[in-house]
Amino acid sequence: MPTLIDFINRPVVPQPWSEGDNIPWNEPGFSERMLREHLTQDHDAASRRTAKIELHVAWIHGAVLAGQPTRILDLGCGPGLYTSRLARLGHVCAGIDFSPASIGYAVAQAARDGLPCVYVCDDIRAAVFGSGYGLVMFIYGEFNVFKPADARAILIRAAEALAPGGVLLLETSIFDGVRAIGKAGTLWYTSLVGLFSPEPHVTFSESFWDEATSTATTRHFVIDGVTAEVTRYAATYQAYSNDALAGLLRGCGFDQVHFYPSLHGAPDASQPDFMAITAHKAGGRPATVTVM
Numbered sequence: 543m544p545t546l547i548d549f550i551n552r553p554v555v556p557q558p559w560s561e562g563d564n565i566p567w568n569e570p571g572f573s574e575r576m577l578r579e580h581l582t583q584d585h586d587a588a589s590r591r592t593a594k595i596e597l598h599v600a601w602i603h604g605a606v607l608a609g610q611p612t613r614i615l616d617l618g619c620g621p622g623l624y625t626s627r628l629a630r631l632g633h634v635c636a637g638i639d640f641s642p643a644s645i646g647y648a649v650a651q652a653a654r655d656g657l658p659c660v661y662v663c664d665d666i667r668a669a670v671f672g673s674g675y676g677l678v679m680f681i682y683g684e685f686n687v688f689k690p691a692d693a694r695a696i697l698i699r700a701a702e703a704l705a706p707g708g709v710l711l712l713e714t715s716i717f718d719g720v721r722a723i724g725k726a727g728t729l730w731y732t733s734l735v736g737l738f739s740p741e742p743h744v745t746f747s748e749s750f751w752d753e754a755t756s757t758a759t760t761r762h763f764v765i766d767g768v769t770a771e772v773t774r775y776a777a778t779y780q781a782y783s784n785d786a787l788a789g790l791l792r793g794c795g796f797d798q799v800h801f802y803p804s805l806h807g808a809p810d811a812s813q814p815d816f817m818a819i820t821a822h823k824a825g826g827r828p829a830t831v832t833v834m
Contacts, residue, residue, distance in 0.1 A: 544772040549763050555750055558757040559689055561776035568663075573643035575737050580621050580644060586813065589623050589682075594812075599627040601806040602679075606711055606820060607633075612676025615703060617666050617696070618684040622648030622659060629657040633677075637661045638669045667692050671703040678703055681713035681805060683816060686720060686779045693780065694794060701795030704823040710796060712787075712819040713805050717756070719815025720781035724751025724758030732767075738775065742767030756781040787819060796821035 566572050579588035586594065602624075603609060611632035616625050619637025621644040629635050629652070637659065639645050645663040652659040662669060667688070671678075678700045685693055700710055715723075726749040734742050744765040751758050761776040782790070788799045802818040804810035 544774060546765070546770055546772060549746075549765070549772045549774075552763075556759050556761060556776065558752055558755055558759055558778045561759075561761055561774065563687075563689075563777075565775055565777055567640040568642065568665075570642060571740065572737070573641045575740070576641060577621060577643040577647055579737060580623070581647075589620055595623050596627065598805040599624060599631070602677075602711065603628065603631050603633075605807055606709060607677060610676075613674060613705075614677045614679065615671060615675045615700075617678065617680040617700070618682070619648065619661065620644045622651060622661065624679065624681070625659050625661075626651055626655070626657055629659050633658075635659045636672065636675075638664055638666050638671075640665050666696060671699050673703050674705045675703050676705060676708050677711060678708070679711045681711065681818075683713060683715040683719075683779075685712060686715045686781070687777055688780070689778075690780060694790065697791065697794035697796075701823055706823060706825060708823045710791070710819075710821045710823075712791075712821070713816055714782065714787065714819065715779065716815055716817050717781045717783050720756070720758050720779045721751055722815065723760060723779055724749050726760070738762065738764040738773070739766070791819070791821045792824075795824050797824045798822040 567576065576588060583591050614625065614628055614633050614635045616635065616637040619625055619639045620641070622637055625635035625637050635658065637648060640663070642663050645661050648659065648661045680700065688696065704710070728748045730744060730746040732744050736743065736745065738745055744767065746763045746765070747760060749758060749760045757778050757780055759776065759778045761774060764773045784801055791799050799819065799821045804813070804816065805818045
């Protein structure tokens with residue numbers, strides 16, 4: 543277990559993805575604490591609050607799917623807050639997420655309400671996607687946390703999972719949003735209980751922007767208030783320009799790429815660092831790229 547001296551002697555600037563792929567969503571205790579953050583109506587930091595989710599779902603159902611029921615795959619589905627609502631609109635949904643607590647919640651909700659939803663707890667880099675979907679969703683900027691090679695592989699498998707004419711709905715952080723993460727600097731705080739630990743602790747967080755790779759890395763050192771043992775968590779976020787995303791999608795089996803300022807199609811002043819993209823499985827109309 544790392545100690546305070548290891549914390550003091552940490553590398554001044556971490557290399558992208560060198561200190562871990564992401565926050566430990568699959569660790570049972572962390573997963574349970576994260577579920578509470580997903581479900582709270584106090585903020586939009588983990589999942590969006592109900593009113594915004596319902597706005598997004600209405601846009602997905604009406605604008606993206608033209609109100610036509612289809613099979614939907616939600617990558618990084620969390621506790622099923624989108625899939626459960628889409629299922630009530632007539633869609634048949636599947637969700638994959640790395641958090642056992644979130645998947646447990648989603649499964650229980652689907653069983654309780656008789657919803658046509660199936661959920662799997664797995665890493666989407668390795669999970670079986672299935673096939674024949676009319677829509678594959680990958681939202682709330684989760685795409686940006688993957689190494690470029692992994693992100694590309696996920697997109698290729700998403701295209702393979704879609705039926706002819708199927709649609710990918712991707713919500714990413716905008717380039718300047720990722721850069722802002724990397725420029726956030728240093729923060730520390732004390733807490734009796736929190737997301738990173740159920741015990742009294744100090745959290746020290748620092749962020750770095752790497753201009754050469756267009757990545758932001760944030761690392762968190764959690765210092766136990768009793769033992770002074772240190773736990774480190776780290777995440778790196780890849781920034782993409784719109785042109786890079788359009789090229790990546792076309793190279794992974796998509797065309798008809800459309801950019802939107804938010805997941806409800808219009809600018810969202812409360813979360814301006816995200817954008818939505820739709821792309822069709824290639825093989826239909828001539829390829830286009832539009833920005834709305």
